[in-house]
Amino acid sequence: xxxxxxxxxxxxxxxxxxxxxxxxxxxxxxxxxxxxxxxxxxxxxxxxxxxxxxxxxxxxxxxxxxxxxxxxxxxxxxxxxxxxxxxxxxxxxxxxxxxxxxxxxxxxxxxxxxxxxxxxxxxxxxxxxxxxxxxxxxxxxxxxxxxxxxxxxxxxxxxxxxxxxxxxxxxxxxxxxxxxxxxxxxxxxxxxxxxxxxxxxxxxxxxxxxxxxxxxxxxxxxxxxxxxxxxxxxxxxxxxxxxxxx
Amino acid sequence: xxxxxxxxxxxxxxxxxxxxxxxxxxxxxxxxxxxxxxxxxxxxxxxxxxxxxxxxxxxxxxxxxxxxxxxxxxxxxxxxxxxxxxxxxxxxxxxxxxxxxxxxxxxxxxxxxxxxxxxxxxxxxxxxxxxxxxxxxxxxxxxxxxxxxxxxxxxxxxxxxxxxxxxxxxxxxxxxxxxxxxxxxxxxxxxxxxxxxxxxxxxxxxxxxxxxxxxxxxxxxxxxxxxxxxxxxxxxxxxxxxxxxx
DNA sequence: CGCCGGCTTGATAGACCTCAATCATAGTGG
DNA sequence: CCACTATGATTGAGGTCTATCAAGCCGGCG
Numbered sequence: 001x002x003x004x005x006x007x008x009x010x011x012x013x014x015x016x017x018x019x020x021x022x023x024x025x026x027x028x029x030x031x032x033x034x035x036x037x038x039x040x041x042x043x044x045x046x047x048x049x050x051x052x053x054x055x056x057x058x059x060x061x062x063x064x065x066x067x068x069x070x071x072x073x074x075x076x077x078x079x080x081x082x083x084x085x086x087x088x089x090x091x092x093x094x095x096x097x098x099x100x101x102x103x104x105x106x107x108x109x110x111x112x113x114x115x116x117x118x119x120x121x122x123x124x125x126x127x128x129x130x131x132x133x134x135x136x137x138x139x140x141x142x143x144x145x146x147x148x149x150x151x152x153x154x155x156x157x158x159x160x161x162x163x164x165x166x167x168x169x170x171x172x173x174x175x176x177x178x179x180x181x182x183x184x185x186x187x188x189x190x191x192x193x194x195x196x197x198x199x200x201x202x203x204x205x206x207x208x209x210x211x212x213x214x215x216x217x218x219x220x221x222x223x224x225x226x227x228x229x230x231x232x233x234x235x236x237x238x239x240x241x242x243x244x245x246x
Numbered sequence: 247x248x249x250x251x252x253x254x255x256x257x258x259x260x261x262x263x264x265x266x267x268x269x270x271x272x273x274x275x276x277x278x279x280x281x282x283x284x285x286x287x288x289x290x291x292x293x294x295x296x297x298x299x300x301x302x303x304x305x306x307x308x309x310x311x312x313x314x315x316x317x318x319x320x321x322x323x324x325x326x327x328x329x330x331x332x333x334x335x336x337x338x339x340x341x342x343x344x345x346x347x348x349x350x351x352x353x354x355x356x357x358x359x360x361x362x363x364x365x366x367x368x369x370x371x372x373x374x375x376x377x378x379x380x381x382x383x384x385x386x387x388x389x390x391x392x393x394x395x396x397x398x399x400x401x402x403x404x405x406x407x408x409x410x411x412x413x414x415x416x417x418x419x420x421x422x423x424x425x426x427x428x429x430x431x432x433x434x435x436x437x438x439x440x441x442x443x444x445x446x447x448x449x450x451x452x453x454x455x456x457x458x459x460x461x462x463x464x465x466x467x468x469x470x471x472x473x474x475x476x477x478x479x480x481x482x483x484x485x486x487x488x489x490x491x492x
Numbered sequence: 493c494g495c496c497g498g499c500t501t502g503a504t505a506g507a508c509c510t511c512a513a514t515c516a517t518a519g520t521g522g
Numbered sequence: 523c524c525a526c527t528a529t530g531a532t533t534g535a536g537g538t539c540t541a542t543c544a545a546g547c548c549g550g551c552g
Binding site: 401402442443445446449464465 | 507508509510516517518
């Protein structure tokens with residue numbers, strides 16, 4: 001079990017380049033771009049490692065490669081997964097009073113971390129960059145709210161179906177038709193993300209498999225026969241299978 | 247039952263002034279400030295009215311006075327309250343594919359609406375304003391995530407207690423000791439916000455009253471004896487009252 | 493090949509939802 | 523000013539879904 005040490009993995013130099021490409025694009029003047037990059041430190045985390053290991057200030061984190069879960073400790077041994085993050089995401093990790101947020105690597109993870117204050121001070125010099133960050137944070141807010149819809153009034157079946165649909169979009173890049181994805185997270189992570197217990201997650205996978213909506217191979221590979229059918233399941237199917245028109 | 251018409255209420259001229267004070271402060275140069283304000287249109291909504299009545303583009307909305315619920319239609323007759331908004335809040339109302347977000351007035355409501363694109367284009371000229379908007383959106387994201395914690399692994403009792411604590415902070419301005427608040431929302435709104443049914447909400451209020459933690463007067467007035475005790479209830483008390491040390 | 497951690501499956505209990513009826517409150521009109 | 527009415531809130535009974543507890547079962551890794 002890896003601890004919160006940043007291992008002996010070399011801080012992948014490509015990470016910073018990806019940050020330039022994704023966030024700075026060609027929006028920032030070379031001078032400012034250099035200064036922004038100088039603020040960041042690249043990290044390489046092994047599966048299971050947490051970031052920040054220990055932190056006193058707010059951080060902005062760019063995920064260059066890999067997958068991570070963004071978690072909050074609710075109370076003793078009760079963690080809540082707030083979001084899954086993948087390559088290209090720009091996450092704001094604020095410190096909290098009651099137990100902090102953490103970014104935990106699900107796979108080998110390349111990231112670049114910036115102190116929030118200085119980064120924003122500097123970005124102010126280059127409004128296009130600031131706006132890009134704003135746009136991303138508005139999208140994150142949108143996703144967070146959409147996720148709240150899932151947690152609100154939905155059954156376990158609906159939550160899992162919805163989860164698979166959104167993972168297909170983010171991991172498989174597909175929103176319709178068939179799709180095969182390799183889930184980087186465990187059943188427990190999925191449960192913590194959807195407000196379900198691990199057993200319930202497992203049962204729903206079994207039911208979806210029995211219903212012919214998905215196939216599974218090993219622990220991680222999920223083949224979805226038809227994303228539209230799954231989306232329908234996630235959307236409004238409550239007990240329609242109990243009331244067929246006969 | 248008021249429809250989504252903006253009534254015959256006069257568009258309170260003070261709204262724009264409040265917007266200047268809260269968002270522009272003295273950060274923007276007079277020229278830009280004028281242009282920003284020119285983009286906005288002030289509205290006055292009666293209790294129950296919805297905004298936007300019909301909309302094709304993303305909006306940024308400043309709440310000048312009153313209380314509102316920010317909702318999303320999950321499906322037929324299943325609405326989810328994503329957040330409650332009060333005077334001073336700056337909300338981003340994005341359009342969605344599957345049923346849009348709406349801001350619904352809980353009291354008489356004064357607001358100023360801006361088209362998101364043009365507003366941000368202009369704000370880019372004045373980075374301090376853009377940053378202020380960013381900071382607010384990061385805070386909204388933080389609140390949204392904190393709220394997800396509530397919806398995640400918490401019991402009805404804990405959710406209601408937590409709701410009352412956070413309303414005391416936002417409405418009563420208190421985070422400790424006793425507090426009296428007047429809730430602008432119905433039991434149904436509270437339920438839609440926490441993922442609970444109206445009956446469950448009611449039962450929890452009754453239980454809290456029986457437990458001496460709160461007093462109620464009429465439908466809306468809640469007197470909290472001790473916010474710290476209530477926060478404890480929201481935090482980790484699971485079944486501690488079932489296991490006293492005897 | 494054998495172990496360990498994660499996953500699946502089963503049985504049970506409890507929390508919350510649903511349906512149904514009554515009550516209270518706040519707004520309305522006589 | 524008071525009675526009336528409609529809407530929201532409360533209370534009760536019963537059912538469903540999910541959490542919890544308890545075994546086994548795989549799958550990946552040494």
